[in-house]
Amino acid sequence: MDIETFINKEKKLKKVYYIYAENSYLRNKFKEEFIAEFIPEAIRDFNLSSVNPGDEYLKRLKNAVQTPPIGAEKRFIISHFEEGDSLNKGEKEKLLDIFKNINQSSTLVFLTANKIDKRKKFYRTLKNHVLYQEFETPRYGDLDQWIVSRFKEHGKKIDKQSLKILENMFSNKLEILNSEIEKIVTRYPDKDKISYYDIKKIISREKFIEDEEIFKFLDLIGDKRIDQALLTLKEMLNRGVYPLYLLTMLKNQIELLMQVKFYSQYTHDNRKIAKKINKHPYPVKKALQRSRNFTQKELEKILEEILRANYHFLTGYYPDQNTALEMIIIKSIAY
Structure with a gap:
């Protein structure tokens, strides 16, 4: 399931969203789309906060999810674990306790780059208290479709040679690919179809x-x-x-x-x-x-x-x- 489909299917907000994606582009995209869809701009100043790893992380997270909203029905907390961030076994147990005891008026979006071992007790317990969702980095034919769809979002098509060039040059590094696609469509606002020669003029020598x-x-x-x-x-x-x-x-x-x-x-x-x-x-x-x-x-x-x-x-x-x-x-x- 892609991020857009997931967001569109969510009709009733859950207390905790536990989102795994190895690629930071996908984690950031989920965060942006979730905020745009579910958190009104008028309440973001007082009822949207980020709590990320660092000193006393679990204590800060616990306080955030227990703090009631100000002038609104809901308070939203986003926590983002990058590739280098991790928790030991004891800290994971405390994290589960935070998930179990979250304030009824709070919604936590927990984004992580760390894949869970589904054979372990942590995952089995986690599933009872959160909505768990994985977003895999597109590979092979799925990457073709991802690139095509990114151009389509800008009202453009791309020929097969250009598609293969982008894949071979950047593989599935989505952050870089997205940046290069943005450059290309910005350079050719009036072109409906992007060719290999168009790309060659944009991408660095x-x-x-x-x-x-x-x-x-x-x-x-x-x-x-x-x-x-x-x-x-x-x-x-x-x-x-x-x-x-x-x-x-x-x-x-x-x-x-x-x-x-x-x-x-x-x-x-x-x-x-x-x-x-x-x-x-x-x-x-x-x-x-x-x-x-x-x-x-x-x-x-x-x-x-x-x-x-x-x-x-x-x-x-x-x-x-x-x-x-x-x-x-x-x-x-x-x-």
Whole structure:
């Protein structure tokens, strides 16, 4: 269930909403939509408060949910747990007590990035006292629909090539994706359909180098086409792309190839492998094709060479990083 559907179905407010979403974009979106739908602007100054983790968190939360509303029927409290926030076992028990004893005129929205182990007693007890709801970060085909729907909200369509470019560049990092989509629709207020070339004018040049040229360059390495790979490398370096940046991209790609090659022993379905390693199916499909050019041992040797070079780059061992990177590429293709 998506956030809009959930909000629209809520006719009678509950005392506690316990909302899990690993992605901060979704947690913030729920908070914004809940406030817009259920909390009149006229009462927000005195009857809407935030209580977030920190010193004496549970004491502050307990006081907030027990405080009666001022000049209104309801008081609303929002508590937001980010990725680094957590509670120990004893604190969780106290949190349950707060949920159980919340004031009848209060509604608490508890947002968390921490997934609950549903086999444990905490979850079973929790379900008796709160409305528990999870919102999963969209992946694979759902991510396609999410991007399309974001453009649709602005009255725009997006072609398939543009859709894949955005997915490959930002994966399911919804905060970044949303920000880039906002930039695109703001730049083209009168266009009904956004094309690849429209996007290319908006997204930063560095990101397009990453998505277009670097992946073509990595394809050449995967195909062991040494002359063309070195020519492409020189062109990128001449345009000012940092050697260490290229080295990092190469490391990421080799690690992906190693993961995909390992799981290809069991299946050649790129979607199944993508789910195993939590990646989008498209780059996994490309990696499956590239991985056929290497043995697992060759990939391990290349990664070892890259990690050694990375250390030397950072310590200043190589005075000429461009030449050093060329030598690393030659070694990589030679394995």
